[in-house]
Amino acid sequence: xxxxxxxxxxxxxxxxxxxxxxxxxxxxxxxxxxxxxxxxxxxxxxxxxxxxxxxxxxxxxxxxxxxxxxxxxxxxxxxxxxxxxxxxxxxxxxxxxxxxxxxxxxxxxxxxxxxxxxxxxxxxxxxxxxxxxxxxxxxxxxxxxxxxxxxxxxxxxxxxxxxxxxxxxxxxxxxxxxxxxxxxxxxxxxxxxxxxxxxxxxxxxxxxxxxxxxxxxxxxxxxxxxxxxxxxxxxxxxxxxxxxxxxxxxxxxxxxxxxxxxxxxxxxxxxxxxxxxxxxxxxxxxxxxxxxxxxxxxxxxxxxxxxxxxxxxxxxxxxxxxxxxxxxxxxxxxxxxxxxxxxxxxxxxxxxxxxxxxxxxxxxxxxxxxxxxxxxxxxxxxxxxxxxxxxxxxxxxxxxxxxxxxxxxxxxxxxxxxxxxxxxxxxxxxxxxxxxxxxxxxxxxxxxxxxxxxxxxxxxxxxxxxxxxxxxxxxxxxxxxxxxxxxxxxxxx
Numbered sequence: 001x002x003x004x005x006x007x008x009x010x011x012x013x014x015x016x017x018x019x020x021x022x023x024x025x026x027x028x029x030x031x032x033x034x035x036x037x038x039x040x041x042x043x044x045x046x047x048x049x050x051x052x053x054x055x056x057x058x059x060x061x062x063x064x065x066x067x068x069x070x071x072x073x074x075x076x077x078x079x080x081x082x083x084x085x086x087x088x089x090x091x092x093x094x095x096x097x098x099x100x101x102x103x104x105x106x107x108x109x110x111x112x113x114x115x116x117x118x119x120x121x122x123x124x125x126x127x128x129x130x131x132x133x134x135x136x137x138x139x140x141x142x143x144x145x146x147x148x149x150x151x152x153x154x155x156x157x158x159x160x161x162x163x164x165x166x167x168x169x170x171x172x173x174x175x176x177x178x179x180x181x182x183x184x185x186x187x188x189x190x191x192x193x194x195x196x197x198x199x200x201x202x203x204x205x206x207x208x209x210x211x212x213x214x215x216x217x218x219x220x221x222x223x224x225x226x227x228x229x230x231x232x233x234x235x236x237x238x239x240x241x242x243x244x245x246x247x248x249x250x251x252x253x254x255x256x257x258x259x260x261x262x263x264x265x266x267x268x269x270x271x272x273x274x275x276x277x278x279x280x281x282x283x284x285x286x287x288x289x290x291x292x293x294x295x296x297x298x299x300x301x302x303x304x305x306x307x308x309x310x311x312x313x314x315x316x317x318x319x320x321x322x323x324x325x326x327x328x329x330x331x332x333x334x335x336x337x338x339x340x341x342x343x344x345x346x347x348x349x350x351x352x353x354x355x356x357x358x359x360x361x362x363x364x365x366x367x368x369x370x371x372x373x374x375x376x377x378x379x380x381x382x383x384x385x386x387x388x389x390x391x392x393x394x395x396x397x398x399x400x401x402x403x404x405x406x407x408x409x410x411x412x413x414x415x416x417x418x419x420x421x422x423x424x425x426x427x428x429x430x431x432x433x434x435x436x437x438x439x440x441x442x443x444x445x446x447x448x449x450x451x452x453x454x455x456x457x458x459x460x461x462x463x464x465x466x467x468x469x470x471x472x473x474x475x476x477x478x479x480x481x482x483x484x485x486x487x488x489x490x491x492x493x
Contacts, residue, residue, distance in 0.1 A: 019451050019476050024073040030333060031395050032080040032340075036421055036446060036479045039069040039083060040101070044474060045168070049090070049097045049455075053469030056440065056457070058430040060488030062166055063090045063442045063455065065423050066153060067480020068141045071109060072118040079123040079336050080396075084109045085141035085153055085162075087169050088444060088477055090455050093488060097455070097471045102169040104153050104162050108137035123265065124336065142187035143482040146490065147198050148219040150175070156236065158184040158202050166486055180221040183211055187482075188237040188301070193376050199240045199282070201247055205232045205256060212247060214282060225285045227278060232256060234267070239305035239314050240282070241379045246305055246314055246351075249276040249291075252298040252322045267339070269323045271296045279312055279351055292351040292358045298322035300344065303371040306381040310354040315385070315406075317369045318347035340396045344369045346387070346404060364411055367392065368402050370424040370482070374436050383407050384437045386425060386460070389415075397479060398422040401441060403463050412464050416456065419448045423477075426485040427460060437461055440468075442485060444477050453477040 017026045021038040028034060068083025085104035090097055103109060111132065112119050120137035121128060127135030138159035145152045151164040152175055161181075163172040175181070189200035196217025203210050208226030210233070216222045233253050239246040251273035254265045274293040281288050303315040324341055326334035346363040368387040383406050388398035400415040401422065416422045422443040429439035441458045453476050456467040 022073075028073075028078070030074075030078045031337070033070075033074075033078055036397060036448060037080065037395070039071075039478055040086065040475065042475075043100075043102050045100050045102075047099045047474040049099050049474065050472045051097060051469055052454075052472065053467075055092060055095055055097060055469055055471075056430070057095065058432070059428060059440055059457070060093050060431060060492075061428060062486045062491065063092070063426070063428070063444075063483065064088070064144050064151065064166070064169075064486070065444055065480050065483035066141055066144045067478065068139070069103065069478060070118070071103065072112055072116075074122055075118050076121040076126075077124040077332055077336075080340060081141075081156060082120075082122040082137070083139065083141060084112075085139050086480075087144070087153070087164065088480070089166075089169050090442075090444075090471060090473075091167060092471075093492070099473050100167075100169050101475075101477075102171075104140050104164060105171040106138060106140050106162060107133065107174075108139060112137075125265070127265075138184075141481065143189075144484045145189050145191060145198070146484055146486045147189075147191050147215075148196075148217065151484075151486075152189070154185065154187045154189065156187040157234075158186050158204065160184055161189075166491060177215060178220050182221075182224075185213075186236070186238075190238065190240055190378065191375070192240060192379055194242070194379070197282075199238065199245050201227075201235070201238055203233055203235060209233060210235070210247065212245065212280065223283050225280075227280070227289065228286050236300050237302045237316070239302040239316070241305045241307045241312060243307065244279050244281055244305075244312060246302075246312065247278040247280065248299060249278065250298050251275060251296050267323060269296075269298070269321065271321075275299070277314070277349065277351065279353065290351070290353060290356070292349075292356070294349055294358050294360050296320075300342070301369060301371055303346070303385045303387075304373050304378060304380075304382045306379060308350075308381070310352050312351040312353065313381075314349045314351070315363070315382075316347060316349070317344040317371065317387070319344045337394060341392075341394075342369055342390055342396055343367060344390075346371075346385075364404070366402065366411065366413075370398065372424065372426045372441075374427045374429060374439065376429070377436055382436065384460075386427065386441055388422065388424060389413060398424070398443075401425055401443065401458065401463055403460070414458075414463050414466060416443070416445050417447065420445050421448070421479060422456070423480055424483040425458075426483050428485040429487065431488070444473070444480075444483075446477050446479070451476040
């Protein structure tokens, strides 16, 4: 499959209009508006899906995936991160599967819908600071977290969470945590399923540059503290153990002066600066933070963290060069395309709370990212994790599923199929399961060419055997960002 075919859905030549895409896509010359990435113009509700094979009788719940889906033609250079949030959901219950997709009705999307056009210029600017809410539209298009009976849709640049009904996908409005949330939060909040608490952080361009907080199981912010940083940063994720949270200060951030004078964000990687990781007690303050230096890098996503005696162990995906050199042939899109050529590998950091020592090493050299685990093991030592294999192509895509065994060091892989690209695959435990890998992995996939989309379901213990069944979806799904699985007993017990 050529790069041209990936972006256009043809074997070469002029891009075609994928089914379900709005008409304006035909004139777009941005690869993140074409082919696999072309947005959908419509919403469906409760569509019953045909199944190839048999749905596992011990799999019940909802698979949800978030991602960018612009509702109007961009007025400027489009960045893939700009698109309005659209959730795709598959309910598996009583032996059948039903599909629904809906936009998240954020304030920005509603304003543009009323105007009948796109208003915000997008991440590549130039920024308009007079726009409501600021120069960037809070799209809530990045992650989905199930917490306290609600799905929270979150934004990569820190924003107000939006509450969504997990079944109908109807937007319930901005989530304020019962009026206790005084600041925007990042895309990656984490729920400790042992305590029911949610750990979160915020970052910004004015002091304090980071805030950290804990939300009680009943949905109220019960702890918050500023975290001192030397300047504005753009961390993406955090980790947690039973007693600690791990926050990031990474040497990849934008220049404030360029933002002020040229009204653009230009991120720079500083390879002479260490990556720093803050270990803070769950209910600690800035005074309790222990900082640990590590080799320069950027970290998009953490796999899991746990305590091992005096050591904090953090597994994640490390990018040694988060800003590869742009290709001049890509013109004004060169910087975006270079940044989205994600190069990352499975990595381990260890921090000694007694001596202050940092140890770090590669776990694997495969280009992979967007990890998942059995979330019931979050904050505890885990043996298994799963990730997406990322091919070396012009645009960011997921070509296959990877499973790691921390105990044996074994890596298992399977390709989604010829011309088929997948989605982040959350772990879905079997009903009544007690063992860590006793369950399934679910992934939305789309095949270039005939635009067939389906949900592939794998036995987590035997992914190399291929999908045990395929749920045919009623429409093409564009590529997206993060996904989650909500167990049936969390919804219908």
